[in-house]
Amino acid sequence: MPLPTVVGMDERIVMVDSATGLRLTEGELDEWSAAATVQLRRRGVRLGDSVLICLPVGPHLLVATDAVIAVGAVAWPLPAELDACDLRRRILASHARVMISDLPQALDAADGSRVRTVVSVADLRVLAPSRRDADRR
Amino acid sequence: MPDSPRHNLPAEPNRFVGRERDLDDLCGMFGDTRVVTLCGVGGIGKTRLALRVAARLVPSYSGGVWLVELARINRPELVVREIARVLGVPEEHTRPLLDTVAARLGGTRCLLLLDNCEHLVDSCAEVSARLVASCRRLSILATSREPLRIASELVWRVPPLDLPEPGAPDAEAVRLFRDRAAAVGTRLGPESQADVARLCRALDGLPLALELAAARTSLLSPGQIADRIDDRFSLLTTGERTAPARQRTLRAAVEWSHDLLSAKEQVLLRRLSVFAGSFDLDLAEQVCAELPISGAEIVDLLGGLVDKSLVLCDESRRRYRLLETIKRFAAERLAAAGEHEVVRDRHLHVLCELMQRHFTVELSERRLPWARRLAALTASRTLLDDQRAALDWAIESGSASQGLRLCFRSTGLLPVSGLTEIVGWVERLLALDLSQVPVHQIALAKAYLAYGLEARDELPRSLELATESLPGLADDRFRACVVHNLLVMVWLRLGRAEEALHHAERCLAVATAAGDQWNQAAGLAGLSAVALVRGRLREAQRHGEEALERAREHGHRWILARVATQLGAVAEARGDLVTAMAHYEAAVTWLRELGTGVELARCLARAGRVAALLHEFATARERLAASLSLSRHTGQRQGVARCLVGLSVLAEAEGDLEAAVLAAAAAATLRESIGQHSAATRIEELLARARAKLGEGRASLLWSRGRTMSPADAAQRVLDGERPAPADRAPRPRSARVPHSVLTPREREIAALLTRGLSNRAIAEELVISPATVARHIANIMEKLGYTSRAQIAVWAAEHPEASA
Numbered sequence: 001m002p003l004p005t006v007v008g009m010d011e012r013i014v015m016v017d018s019a020t021g022l023r024l025t026e027g028e029l030d031e032w033s034a035a036a037t038v039q040l041r042r043r044g045v046r047l048g049d050s051v052l053i054c055l056p057v058g059p060h061l062l063v064a065t066d067a068v069i070a071v072g073a074v075a076w077p078l079p080a081e082l083d084a085c086d087l088r089r090r091i092l093a094s095h096a097r098v099m100i101s102d103l104p105q106a107l108d109a110a111d112g113s114r115v116r117t118v119v120s121v122a123d124l125r126v127l128a129p130s131r132r133d134a135d136r137r
Numbered sequence: 138m139p140d141s142p143r144h145n146l147p148a149e150p151n152r153f154v155g156r157e158r159d160l161d162d163l164c165g166m167f168g169d170t171r172v173v174t175l176c177g178v179g180g181i182g183k184t185r186l187a188l189r190v191a192a193r194l195v196p197s198y199s200g201g202v203w204l205v206e207l208a209r210i211n212r213p214e215l216v217v218r219e220i221a222r223v224l225g226v227p228e229e230h231t232r233p234l235l236d237t238v239a240a241r242l243g244g245t246r247c248l249l250l251l252d253n254c255e256h257l258v259d260s261c262a263e264v265s266a267r268l269v270a271s272c273r274r275l276s277i278l279a280t281s282r283e284p285l286r287i288a289s290e291l292v293w294r295v296p297p298l299d300l301p302e303p304g305a306p307d308a309e310a311v312r313l314f315r316d317r318a319a320a321v322g323t324r325l326g327p328e329s330q331a332d333v334a335r336l337c338r339a340l341d342g343l344p345l346a347l348e349l350a351a352a353r354t355s356l357l358s359p360g361q362i363a364d365r366i367d368d369r370f371s372l373l374t375t376g377e378r379t380a381p382a383r384q385r386t387l388r389a390a391v392e393w394s395h396d397l398l399s400a401k402e403q404v405l406l407r408r409l410s411v412f413a414g415s416f417d418l419d420l421a422e423q424v425c426a427e428l429p430i431s432g433a434e435i436v437d438l439l440g441g442l443v444d445k446s447l448v449l450c451d452e453s454r455r456r457y458r459l460l461e462t463i464k465r466f467a468a469e470r471l472a473a474a475g476e477h478e479v480v481r482d483r484h485l486h487v488l489c490e491l492m493q494r495h496f497t498v499e500l501s502e503r504r505l506p507w508a509r510r511l512a513a514l515t516a517s518r519t520l521l522d523d524q525r526a527a528l529d530w531a532i533e534s535g536s537a538s539q540g541l542r543l544c545f546r547s548t549g550l551l552p553v554s555g556l557t558e559i560v561g562w563v564e565r566l567l568a569l570d571l572s573q574v575p576v577h578q579i580a581l582a583k584a585y586l587a588y589g590l591e592a593r594d595e596l597p598r599s600l601e602l603a604t605e606s607l608p609g610l611a612d613d614r615f616r617a618c619v620v621h622n623l624l625v626m627v628w629l630r631l632g633r634a635e636e637a638l639h640h641a642e643r644c645l646a647v648a649t650a651a652g653d654q655w656n657q658a659a660g661l662a663g664l665s666a667v668a669l670v671r672g673r674l675r676e677a678q679r680h681g682e683e684a685l686e687r688a689r690e691h692g693h694r695w696i697l698a699r700v701a702t703q704l705g706a707v708a709e710a711r712g713d714l715v716t717a718m719a720h721y722e723a724a725v726t727w728l729r730e731l732g733t734g735v736e737l738a739r740c741l742a743r744a745g746r747v748a749a750l751l752h753e754f755a756t757a758r759e760r761l762a763a764s765l766s767l768s769r770h771t772g773q774r775q776g777v778a779r780c781l782v783g784l785s786v787l788a789e790a791e792g793d794l795e796a797a798v799l800a801a802a803a804a805a806t807l808r809e810s811i812g813q814h815s816a817a818t819r820i821e822e823l824l825a826r827a828r829a830k831l832g833e834g835r836a837s838l839l840w841s842r843g844r845t846m847s848p849a850d851a852a853q854r855v856l857d858g859e860r861p862a863p864a865d866r867a868p869r870p871r872s873a874r875v876p877h878s879v880l881t882p883r884e885r886e887i888a889a890l891l892t893r894g895l896s897n898r899a900i901a902e903e904l905v906i907s908p909a910t911v912a913r914h915i916a917n918i919m920e921k922l923g924y925t926s927r928a929q930i931a932v933w934a935a936e937h938p939e940a941s942a
Contacts, residue, residue, distance in 0.1 A: 044162030
């Protein structure tokens with residue numbers, strides 16, 4: 001999975017994914033979390049909101065957490081290995097409106113909760129040009 | 138022309154409660170997201186929320202906000218048709234309807250609200266994906282139990298209302314319950330707080346369930362309702378709060394409310410499920426009054442159902458309707474009671490009778506004032522959805538004969554109303570078993586098919602069917618005459634005056650013997666048209682004048698407009714432009730009363746062209762612009778081409794040969810693209826004059842430039858003319874690149890640091906703030922500038938050095 005990079009930036013490594021050995025540079029992290037932050041805002045996440053994050057440990061989790069904090073929201077990490085009952089209990093308790101996850105068990109557990117939108121890892125990375133931008137051109 | 142409303146959203150039936158934050162969020166999303174689907178179980182309030190969002194967005198969509206109700210549609214191919222119908226886009230025979238709809242939407246900023254997509258989710262997905270891809274400023278808001286699953290979609294799950302919690306007793310669910318209880322006159326004091334909270338929790342915060350319960354508070358206290366609901370739900374409450382559990386909760390609430398109805402109310406509720414959309418008392422009385430309920434009881438029973446929130450009505454209590462969830466439940470009950478077939482048969486039968494009455498009043502009855510005819514036409518048009526539902530049933534139940542009877546009375550489905558929908562219905566009915574259908578009906582069916590096909594320009598098939606139908610219509614003089622008239626038109630369009638003359642004469646003879654004013658007028662107009670193509674102007678004038686007399690006696694605006702247009706053409710041929718103009722203007726007034734777009738557009742274009750020749754430039758411009766806008770708003774390329782020709786005439790009359798050539802060339806290209814020929818002589822003459830005046834090279838350059846110009850640009854070139862462009866048509870000033878002042882000093886500082894390729898951490902160190910704060914600033918900058926990466930900010934900051942602090 002190629003990550004977006006910005007040439008000329010500091011090439012410091014900030015994380016190594018122990019499962020794949022893939023390395024995440026500081027530049028990549030900055031760029032990616034900036035995009036993720038905009039995505040969360042577009043989905044209505046505001047200062048002080050709770051955002052559930054249910055992702056396996058790895059670079060995605062780091063980016064998602066960074067982005068949630070950058071929006072000014074409160075991160076509610078959910079361990080991916082929890083059983084359905086515990087997941088559901090915690091999701092209901094959070095009153096979160098947004099969840100970041102790709103895991104089917106988390107999506108099922110969010111059914112009937114206060115979660116309005118589920119943001120996938122792919123959603124966080126792809127940043128379509130905004131309408132305002134398209135109109136300006 | 139007066140501004141028509143830019144939306145078709147219904148008035149809200151009662152107060153909207155809660156969901157304030159959701160409304161803000163959803164409205165905000167439409168800046169960046171093209172397709173938002175509100176998902177959730179029935180009764181959760183998807184439609185209501187969507188309507189509220191759509192209403193709030195009306196000011197942001199200059200091209201309008203259009204509600205497309207899909208619940209009543211039952212076949213996937215009808216999705217596009219329904220969208221087209223809402224947008225007022227008729228089918229062009231030269232391209233698929235979806236293309237015409239996409240062309241109509243074009244670059245306008247529109248919001249389509251597709252309500253209740255679940256039963257047609259694949260078709261909705263396909264249509265939405267296609268429209269969003271081709272119309273760059275279109276947004277779609279859909280409601281569905283299932284997501285559409287298309288690339289650009291944002292799935293938004295509609296949650297139940299917030300439930301009361303210790304310390305937060307005024308949750309959304311409680312507010313809704315209290316509001317609806319107050320609406321039935323119940324004042325709930327503080328002592329009921331605990332019971333209301335218990336009830337809200339038992340009903341899972343489902344808005345529809347809460348409304349049904351609140352409607353009962355005039356008889357039962359919240360505590361009593363909660364007890365009964367608890368009893369009923371004791372089997373259901375497993376502690377699960379999943380979607381299937383919610384469905385069961387809702388189901389139980391609807392059943393509970395239903396079981397409390399009187400036996401007769403139950404019967405009426407289930408029978409009301411056969412209506413396509415909203416209905417009035419009269420229709421309900423005719424369709425639903427069957428043992429055990431009588432017609433006289435229905436008004437009270439219906440009132441009872443409204444009080445219990447099972448039926449909704451508008452403020453004037455004229456139109457009633459069922460919520461989709463209730464309608465499905467009622468339809469199940471209808472089937473369980475074994476009444477499905479009987480009541481749908483009755484619905485079909487009642488519509489046949491009603492339409493028969495309207496048809497007679499509108500067209501064939503003699504000496505009626507126009508107001509009565511128009512009232513019949515309007516009434517028949519309000520029944521269009523029910524006519525479609527009844528035709529569906531006729532096809533489903535194999536009743537070809539009844540279905541055809543309905544078609545024969547439905548002016549709303551005919552080209553007179555700007556629709557050629559009749560073709561599809563008759564074709565489907567004729568595909569059924571016809572062994573029980575009388576010969577006369579088959580002949581009529583062919584005649585109606587021929588009528589629709591002529592309007593679609595399918596002349597050979599139309600000719601064949603119309604000719605075949607005639608022998609079977611000997612006993613139906615009114616319609617035999619209509620077919621003769623149709624044949625006059627078809628033969629004239631095929632350039633065969635001799636054959637046309639024969640049918641015009643036949644029509645006139647039969648209509649005169651029967652004292653049928655409508656067809657006398659039509660036959661005389663046909664004779665006038667034949668005389669005109671043969672160059673016998675005086676004869677054409679005489680027939681035309683007589684036709685006008687007959688048409689005036691009848692009073693129907695359509696036949697009056699048709700005859701006036703014919704007289705206009707005769708006057709034009711005589712060179713009497715002033716008289717021609719007067720006739721066309723009269724026809725325009727009449728067609729406006731009828732509200733038929735395609736014919737109105739045609740007539741406006743003629744009036745515009747003649748006004749141009751009379752050097753009444755302001756009038757010409759106004760008529761041509763109105764015609765162009767009608768054709769563009771209905772996606773009719775033939776109409777646009779006609780306007781371009783008129784505009785070319787206008788430009789030349791004003792002495793602007795260059796614009797005249799451009800418009801003519803654009804018209805020729807457009808006509809070729811739909812397989813039509815242009816009038817070669819006018820183009821040749823125009824080009825000859827252009828060559829003489831502008832020179833050979835310039836003329837052919839203009840011609841080739843016009844051929845590649847968009848029709849809209851070519852038209853605008855003439856419409857703008859020497860006058861200053863009106864404000865609404867002036868091109869919007871290109872917004873300058875974002876001034877750096879939109880950024881705060883801190884943001885400008887950070888933007889400048891990005892040009893040096895610094896990381897968030899490095900920027901944080903430099904400014905002595907946390908990296909998270911840097912990230913937030915960068916997100917702000919991206920949003921303000923509409924950028925999607927840090928690199929873009931860096932480039933922008935480098936190009937705007939004044940931005941650096």
